[in-house]
Amino acid sequence: MARLAGVSRATVSYVLNNADAVRISEPTRRRVREAARELGYVPHAAARSLRAGHSRMVLMPAPAFPVGPVYSQFINDLQVALGRLDYTVVQYGTVGVHDDEAARAWAELRPVAVLVPGSGLGPRGVAVLKRSGARAVVTLGPETVEGAHALLMDHDVVGHSAGAHLFDQGRRRIGVVVPREPGLEAFSAPRLAGVRAALRGTGATVTELPLAHDEGAAARLAARWCELGLDAVFTYNDEYAMLLMRALQDAGVRVPEETAVVGADNLMLGRLLRPRLTTVHLDLPSGAELAALVDRAVRDPAAAPEAHKVMGASVIRRESG
Amino acid sequence: MARLAGVSRATVSYVLNNADAVRISEPTRRRVREAARELGYVPHAAARSLRAGHSRMVLMPAPAFPVGPVYSQFINDLQVALGRLDYTVVQYGTVGVHDDEAARAWAELRPVAVLVPGSGLGPRGVAVLKRSGARAVVTLGPETVEGAHALLMDHDVVGHSAGAHLFDQGRRRIGVVVPREPGLEAFSAPRLAGVRAALRGTGATVTELPLAHDEGAAARLAARWCELGLDAVFTYNDEYAMLLMRALQDAGVRVPEETAVVGADNLMLGRLLRPRLTTVHLDLPSGAELAALVDRAVRDPAAAPEAHKVMGASVIRRESG
DNA sequence: TTGAAAGCGATACCAA
DNA sequence: TTGGTATCGCTTTCAA
Numbered sequence: 069m070a071r072l073a074g075v076s077r078a079t080v081s082y083v084l085n086n087a088d089a090v091r092i093s094e095p096t097r098r099r100v101r102e103a104a105r106e107l108g109y110v111p112h113a114a115a116r117s118l119r120a121g122h123s124r125m126v127l128m129p130a131p132a133f134p135v136g137p138v139y140s141q142f143i144n145d146l147q148v149a150l151g152r153l154d155y156t157v158v159q160y161g162t163v164g165v166h167d168d169e170a171a172r173a174w175a176e177l178r179p180v181a182v183l184v185p186g187s188g189l190g191p192r193g194v195a196v197l198k199r200s201g202a203r204a205v206v207t208l209g210p211e212t213v214e215g216a217h218a219l220l221m222d223h224d225v226v227g228h229s230a231g232a233h234l235f236d237q238g239r240r241r242i243g244v245v246v247p248r249e250p251g252l253e254a255f256s257a258p259r260l261a262g263v264r265a266a267l268r269g270t271g272a273t274v275t276e277l278p279l280a281h282d283e284g285a286a287a288r289l290a291a292r293w294c295e296l297g298l299d300a301v302f303t304y305n306d307e308y309a310m311l312l313m314r315a316l317q318d319a320g321v322r323v324p325e326e327t328a329v330v331g332a333d334n335l336m337l338g339r340l341l342r343p344r345l346t347t348v349h350l351d352l353p354s355g356a357e358l359a360a361l362v363d364r365a366v367r368d369p370a371a372a373p374e375a376h377k378v379m380g381a382s383v384i385r386r387e388s389g
Numbered sequence: 390m391a392r393l394a395g396v397s398r399a400t401v402s403y404v405l406n407n408a409d410a411v412r413i414s415e416p417t418r419r420r421v422r423e424a425a426r427e428l429g430y431v432p433h434a435a436a437r438s439l440r441a442g443h444s445r446m447v448l449m450p451a452p453a454f455p456v457g458p459v460y461s462q463f464i465n466d467l468q469v470a471l472g473r474l475d476y477t478v479v480q481y482g483t484v485g486v487h488d489d490e491a492a493r494a495w496a497e498l499r500p501v502a503v504l505v506p507g508s509g510l511g512p513r514g515v516a517v518l519k520r521s522g523a524r525a526v527v528t529l530g531p532e533t534v535e536g537a538h539a540l541l542m543d544h545d546v547v548g549h550s551a552g553a554h555l556f557d558q559g560r561r562r563i564g565v566v567v568p569r570e571p572g573l574e575a576f577s578a579p580r581l582a583g584v585r586a587a588l589r590g591t592g593a594t595v596t597e598l599p600l601a602h603d604e605g606a607a608a609r610l611a612a613r614w615c616e617l618g619l620d621a622v623f624t625y626n627d628e629y630a631m632l633l634m635r636a637l638q639d640a641g642v643r644v645p646e647e648t649a650v651v652g653a654d655n656l657m658l659g660r661l662l663r664p665r666l667t668t669v670h671l672d673l674p675s676g677a678e679l680a681a682l683v684d685r686a687v688r689d690p691a692a693a694p695e696a697h698k699v700m701g702a703s704v705i706r707r708e709s710g
Numbered sequence: 711t712t713g714a715a716a717g718c719g720a721t722a723c724c725a726a
Numbered sequence: 727t728t729g730g731t732a733t734c735g736c737t738t739t740c741a742a
Contacts (some may be wrong), residue, residue, distance in 0.1 A: 115719035160477035
């Protein structure tokens with residue numbers, strides 16, 4: 069670069085990195101800085117991390133489906149928290165690629181840590197990442213993966229809370245909405261399983277209700293509501309709750325008298341519905357906690373992978389059930 | 390790497406890149422590939438792009454606020470479309486950094502193209518990026534920036550459509566909700582300005598209504614609704630519409646008889662409200678179009694920056710106004 | 711058909 | 727206090 073500023077590149081490096089090991093005269097520093105500014109010099113991250121043998125990049129796959137405010141906020145907090153620890157968070161757009169192929173694509177960037185939501189990464193993928201220099205691989209999903217740290221976020225508990233709550237309210241024939249939208253199975257399946265688990269052995273029944281997120285589908289489901297004979301429904305989340313509750317009301321089904329409705333995610337919109345929506349609130353780990361875990365793992369990559377159950381769920385009782 | 394597979398690294402490179410310039414014997418290819426698999430070898434993107442002098446990385450700043458389904462979908466389509474053209478999309482988590490500082494941070498990664506939503510990037514930032522090798526800088530915002538391609542998405546038209554519609558409906562005292570949430574000014578200010586522009590010279594009045602996205606704030610606003618004397622309100626988007634409409638109804642204000650309500654973004658929830666929400670639908674450019682623009686710009690970086698007006702807005706009339 | 715070697719940009723050691 | 731130089735991993739040209 070600006071060794072046209074009259075000095076060697078080594079000097080440039082010293083100045084721009086405020087190296088304290090060597091001392092550079094003030095005039096030289098100024099000359100270098102000025103030259104850098106004039107030329108619009110920006111260091112080359114690839115060259116730097118090639119030389120250094122490591123980077124401060126934390127890689128996450130970009131979510132492949134429209135994501136709600138809860139997750140948005142989580143990512144955001146995480147970015148801020150990791151930024152404070154001087155990491156750079158990068159969301160990598162992995163289109164349709166899966167598993168090992170995705171892991172290899174990520175590994176090419178030689179991130180210092182990889183955070184993977186969901187269950188798209190297997191032990192082989194983890195191995196690829198670690199061999200390529202990732203000092204921490206953290207999965208955020210329902211189960212631990214060999215070799216990786218895990219933040220166990222089993223959506224099971226969400227369904228479990230909802231199911232237990234409805235049972236306590238005296239409901240015995242419980243429907244569970246399962247979104248037809250692709251990409252959501254990772255959340256919907258455990259939520260359904262959680263309801264089943266909560267009701268196992270109680271004699272209450274659980275009916276799976278596939279539902280697309282559009283009015284027509286909701287109306288059709290509502291139309292056969294009597295025939296289904298359900299006295300409660302857990303709707304996967306608040307948005308599906310709004311959709312279904314509207315359809316039920318339009319079909320003349322009284323909520324909560326004839327059918328209780330419970331959503332999840334505790335979105336603002338639930339409070340605005342009438343009746344006000346009972347919902348399951350999720351306690352996600354704070355961005356700062358996760359950032360701290362990542363940092364610890366990076367500093368001591370040899371440590372045994374930690375696994376933490378981090379998702380709490382609690383019912384917020386309002387009017388719909 | 391696996392020159393422990395008995396060959397030179399040159400050969401490895403040839404094999405793994407399917408170089409057609411040179412011919413490698415089939416047995417050698419097999420040996421190399423097997424060794425690569427066994428060792429879990431993954432090429433080092435930094436080294437590669439350092440040597441090549443360029444990358445296929447398209448960089449976007451990660452949004453700093455919870456983002457709705459419309460934008461989510463847009464990003465997603467874009468990622469898919471650019472992926473088809475063999476680019477890799479990376480969302481860079483720029484915490485609180487702004488302007489030139491952000492531009493420099495991005496430039497360090499030497500992306501081949503940079504897409505910047507909003508108006509956070511000035512001509513200096515563009516210059517930094519281009520000097521550091523970005524072959525295309527595209528802004529997605531209200532105005533063109535010197536040196537960059539622009540997809541002009543002036544939210545002005547959203548407000549304009551809403552204002553004109555309400556005026557056509559005979560409304561003359563029009564409120565405009567402006568979210569208090571930080572990070573949304575980039576959208577809310579032009580939407581407000583659009584309403585003003587649509588009504589300029591008509592004698593209709595425009596009243597700015599700052600509103601936080603919570604129930605209390607909405608209730609307080611609704612409580613002084615009579616005193617405000619408005620006969621219509623454009624609520625920035627559908628979510629604020631839901632919030633305010635609920636508060637108005639709870640306060641006994643009849644919608645649309647006393648006050649018309651118009652939202653924006655055409656979210657599903659608007660259809661589920663009663664009265665059904667009139668809204669402004671946004672026509673964003675498809676991911677494929679934007680991807681094509683990026684690709685063209687990358688192929689011919691010398692070409693004059695293009696500027697396209699790409700945002701259309703149309704009112705979807707339902708029941709609320 | 712394969713190997714040797716230069717070079718991309720930044721850093722860190724050693725010598726001047 | 728500074729400059730020269732080896733090095734990181736990979737691609738590519740030239741030679742063998």
